[in-house]
Amino acid sequence: MTDIPWSTEPIIRLNDVTIGYKEKEPLVEIPNLEIFPGEIVAIAGPSGVGKSTLLKTIAGLIRPISGSVEVCGKSFPNRPNRGELGYVPQSLGLVRHASVLHNVMLGADSGHNNPIPFIGFCFPSSLAKKKAIQAINSMGLEEKINEPIRRLSGGQQRRVATARTLAQCPDLIMADEFLSELDEKTIDMVLGEVTKYVRSSNAALLVVEHDITRAKMMADRLLVIDDGRINPFITEPTAMEVKI
Amino acid sequence: MKYFDRISRPSWLVTCVLIFLFSIIILNGMINDWGRASQGIGNLITFFNESLWPPDWSVLEPQAYPVCTVYPSFMDFTCSTAWIGMLETIKIAFVSTVFGTILSIPLSLLAARNLNPSWVSYSSRFFLAAFRSLPSIIWAIFFVILVGFGPLAGVLAMTVYTVGYLGKLQYEAIEGMTKVPLDASEAMGLSKFETAIKVVIPESANDLISQAIFMFEYNFRHGTVIGIVGAGGIGYYINLYLKFLQYDKVIAYLIIIFVVVLFIDFISIKARSYFTEEIDLPRSTWKSIFFPPGLNKR
Numbered sequence: 001m002t003d004i005p006w007s008t009e010p011i012i013r014l015n016d017v018t019i020g021y022k023e024k025e026p027l028v029e030i031p032n033l034e035i036f037p038g039e040i041v042a043i044a045g046p047s048g049v050g051k052s053t054l055l056k057t058i059a060g061l062i063r064p065i066s067g068s069v070e071v072c073g074k075s076f077p078n079r080p081n082r083g084e085l086g087y088v089p090q091s092l093g094l095v096r097h098a099s100v101l102h103n104v105m106l107g108a109d110s111g112h113n114n115p116i117p118f119i120g121f122c123f124p125s126s127l128a129k130k131k132a133i134q135a136i137n138s139m140g141l142e143e144k145i146n147e148p149i150r151r152l153s154g155g156q157q158r159r160v161a162t163a164r165t166l167a168q169c170p171d172l173i174m175a176d177e178f179l180s181e182l183d184e185k186t187i188d189m190v191l192g193e194v195t196k197y198v199r200s201s202n203a204a205l206l207v208v209e210h211d212i213t214r215a216k217m218m219a220d221r222l223l224v225i226d227d228g229r230i231n232p233f234i235t236e237p238t239a240m241e242v243k244i
Numbered sequence: 245m246k247y248f249d250r251i252s253r254p255s256w257l258v259t260c261v262l263i264f265l266f267s268i269i270i271l272n273g274m275i276n277d278w279g280r281a282s283q284g285i286g287n288l289i290t291f292f293n294e295s296l297w298p299p300d301w302s303v304l305e306p307q308a309y310p311v312c313t314v315y316p317s318f319m320d321f322t323c324s325t326a327w328i329g330m331l332e333t334i335k336i337a338f339v340s341t342v343f344g345t346i347l348s349i350p351l352s353l354l355a356a357r358n359l360n361p362s363w364v365s366y367s368s369r370f371f372l373a374a375f376r377s378l379p380s381i382i383w384a385i386f387f388v389i390l391v392g393f394g395p396l397a398g399v400l401a402m403t404v405y406t407v408g409y410l411g412k413l414q415y416e417a418i419e420g421m422t423k424v425p426l427d428a429s430e431a432m433g434l435s436k437f438e439t440a441i442k443v444v445i446p447e448s449a450n451d452l453i454s455q456a457i458f459m460f461e462y463n464f465r466h467g468t469v470i471g472i473v474g475a476g477g478i479g480y481y482i483n484l485y486l487k488f489l490q491y492d493k494v495i496a497y498l499i500i501i502f503v504v505v506l507f508i509d510f511i512s513i514k515a516r517s518y519f520t521e522e523i524d525l526p527r528s529t530w531k532s533i534f535f536p537p538g539l540n541k542r
Contacts, residue, residue: 056427059430060430061430083432083433085431085432087428087431089424089428093427095443095447096447097446097449097450106432106434106443109438110432110434161428174431
């Protein structure tokens with residue numbers, strides 16, 4: 001765990017929030033949750049407890065059953081400004097028939113405020129393209145830049161989705177199991193790049209991770225969802241500690 | 245559990261037999277004189293022997309006027325009514341497919357329920373259904389009244405029908421795409437327009453191209469008919485010879501149409517095989533398209 005110079009204004013603020021798809025079947029109740037710029041927070045828990053649903057609710061894709069959800073200073077149903085929120089869904093959400101560059105450019109375009117929106121989107125600026133190429137290179141995909149996504153392996157596709165978010169330069173990155181299907185060396189590389197970005201640009205990273213060991217390793221704060229509640233992770237005493 | 249899973253196999257059989265019997269009862273109610281149906285075969289044999297066969301292949305010979313100036317002389321079939329009519333039909337089908345595809349894409353993007361609120365998608369669907377509700381031949385009659393005889397009426401009629409028909413295929417393909425890329429775009433803050441251009445169209449491009457090729461094939465087949473009402477193409481000549489009771493020429497045109505339709509179908513199969521979803525599927529070879537599977541084994 002590292003010491004982070006916390007900003008006073010949280011980037012995510014949840015108050016008395018209940019999340020779920022159906023009003024009668026709430027998944028998680030969150031009395032209070034605040035995540036600050038520069039912070040890396042991991043959420044762990046068994047399958048089906050609502051980790052991904054929580055991310056979707058914060059991303060504004062699902063309406064909370066009750067409570068207030070504030071992201072980047074905007075309360076739901078208002079959305080964060082264009083490009084402020086980067087989201088890597090569990091199923092990645094890549095355009096399978098398009099190239100790696102096309103997919104990463106989506107992120108770069110959304111993070112780049114073009115003076116003329118329509119023209120700017122059809123003819124992206126060289127700055128956006130530079131950002132996209134930089135993100136692709138940082139994920140070690142420079143040789144795959146023109147390959148269609150469907151020809152890439154699962155792990156490479158995850159790196160493309162991460163590159164898309166990095167190219168966006170968001171204030172908040174939300175990633176749903178973005179390190180699965182990757183080998184240890186690639187995990188170090190991807191995690192290193194994402195952490196470097198978060199620390200250098202004072203962004204926040206909220207990540208869903210089912211591997212508790214990895215979650216503890218990467219995060220400043222680990223939250224566990226269990227039995228419909230979200231709690232800080234408390235380390236269980238090891239066998240050695242029990243003996244002492 | 246789906247409803248159909250709950251029906252046992254004997255119940256399926258009974259249901260199918262009942263549906264068949266029901267259709268026989270309906271048919272019996274519509275037909276007063278079954279004897280006429282039995283006379284049909286005899287009539288067909290007489291008509292075939294006395295009027296249809298052999299085909300009059302003079303339709304492939306150059307017209308008397310304007311004088312054919314094509315050189316070398318073996319190419320003079322390009323001055324024949326069959327060639328001119330067929331070429332015009334292909335041109336009508338091609339142009340109307342291109343125009344129809346261009347016009348149907350925005351409408352189908354608006355009609356897709358996964359991209360728009362219900363009131364937008366249902367309004368767009370209303371237009372698409374209206375264009376599709378009339379067959380192309382009725383649209384052809386309508387445009388012949390508006391712009392007069394000739395291929396322009398054919399192009400307009402086929403374009404309108406293409407918008408309605410292709411639009412439906414397109415919005416169903418768009419609605420079939422997975423929701424996750426749309427979620428990712430929405431979370432990033434991309435606008436609906438940007439999502440449509442940069443996510444939806446590339447993601448469903450294979451389906452859209454394959455459907456456009458299918459539509460060309462469809463328009464060609466229907467383009468042979470619209471000429472009957474004066475909207476250009478080979479149908480014009482078929483109608484002409486039908487009026488003069490020259491059925492041997494009509495059958496020659498029909499055989500030519502059949503051969504060209506078959507050829508375009510085969511090309512369409514090959515072209516569409518380049519846009520199949522799964523790259524692991526073996527792509528059709530020309531041999532596999534033109535010959536039955538038994539003849540393809542090495």
